[in-house]
Amino acid sequence: xxxxxxxxxxxxxxxxxxxxxxxxxxxxxxxxxxxxxxxxxxxxxxxxxxxxxxxxxxxxxxxxxxxxxxxxxxxxxxxxxxxxxxxxxxxxxxxxxxxxxxxxxxxxxxxxxxxxxxxxxx
Amino acid sequence: xxxxxxxxxxxxxxxxxxxxxxxxxxxxxxxxxxxxxxxxxxxxxxxxxxxxxxxxxxxxxxxxxxxxxxxxxxxxxxxxxxxxxxxxxxxxxxxxxxxxxxxxxx
Numbered sequence: 001x002x003x004x005x006x007x008x009x010x011x012x013x014x015x016x017x018x019x020x021x022x023x024x025x026x027x028x029x030x031x032x033x034x035x036x037x038x039x040x041x042x043x044x045x046x047x048x049x050x051x052x053x054x055x056x057x058x059x060x061x062x063x064x065x066x067x068x069x070x071x072x073x074x075x076x077x078x079x080x081x082x083x084x085x086x087x088x089x090x091x092x093x094x095x096x097x098x099x100x101x102x103x104x105x106x107x108x109x110x111x112x113x114x115x116x117x118x119x120x121x122x
Numbered sequence: 123x124x125x126x127x128x129x130x131x132x133x134x135x136x137x138x139x140x141x142x143x144x145x146x147x148x149x150x151x152x153x154x155x156x157x158x159x160x161x162x163x164x165x166x167x168x169x170x171x172x173x174x175x176x177x178x179x180x181x182x183x184x185x186x187x188x189x190x191x192x193x194x195x196x197x198x199x200x201x202x203x204x205x206x207x208x209x210x211x212x213x214x215x216x217x218x219x220x221x222x223x224x225x226x227x228x
Contacts, residue, residue: 035217045158045166045209047217061216064123097165107213108156110168110177 002026002102002111009096009116012088020083020116022098030054033105034074034081037112038094048096051081053105066092088120124148124212128220134228139200143223145193145210154214157186157195160222161206169208170195200225 008020022034033056036048049062051072060072071084081098095117099109125148135141145155153173158166168177170186173193183198197204205227210220 037217044222045160045211045219047219050216063216107154107215107217108171109213109217110156110171112165112167114165 002100004098004100004111004113006096006098006113006116009118011119011121013122014088014090014120016088016120017084017086018088018118020085020096020098020118022081022083022113024079024081024100027100027102029079030076031103031105032100033107033109034072035099035109036072036081036083037097037099038092039097039115040091040094043094046094048083050107056105085118088118090120092118093120094118124151124215124218126210126212126218126220128208128210128223130223131221132224132226134226135200136228137200137202139228141197141200141204141225143195143208143210143225145188145195145220147191147193147212150190151212151214153189154212155186155188155193156211156213157184158209158211159204159206160209166209197225202227 003025005023012018033052035050052059069087074081095115097115099112101109127146155173157170160166174186185196207222207224
């Protein structure tokens with residue numbers, strides 16, 4: 001069974017940084033692209049970015065709203081992906097989910113974690 | 123970037139009703155379209171991919187159709203557990219979600 005567990009959320013001041021983790025199990029993590037999606041309270045879903053597999057040179061892609069501030073990385077030896085968030089703004093406040101299509105490196109994803117809450121506030 | 127537009131943004135329906143939600147892409151995406159259901163406080167759940175293929179375990183009352191730019195999600199007979207928010211998502215390129223459709227009890 002695919003399991004994704006996000007952690008690292010919390011309260012951070014505007015301009016600050018935070019690193020989220022996504023620990024995976026139940027599938028071949030190294031063969032899967034990992035996506036991050038966020039949802040501000042009462043709002044819809046927003047794709048944040050993704051990281052591809054080693055076979056695809058760990059390529060990354062980001063939404064315009066976070067490009068240049070957020071960095072996605074992964075450690076296949078730990079079955080974990082990371083979202084490094086820098087220069088945080090109040091509008092980055094959201095639940096952050098990681099998601100995968102287990103075993104595949106794709107723009108499609110169907111397994112989600114439970115999410116971790118990031119609050120950007122002074 | 124491809125934009126996804128869902129309609130309606132909300133609807134009220136009764137148990138047993140047939141419900142249809144539409145989703146339009148700003149450019150052709152073939153059948154690279156997924157539908158998700160989300161309940162309050164929970165992560166989204168995948169219902170349909172490739173526009174019309176039901177995920178394993180999803181009841182057949184859900185169906186999807188469309189190709190190119192216009193898509194629909196239909197719930198044939200609404201049940202209490204189906205009251206939720208539904209999102210379409212294109213995955214032909216960098217993923218993009220529709221704004222969501224909240225299905226409420228009439």
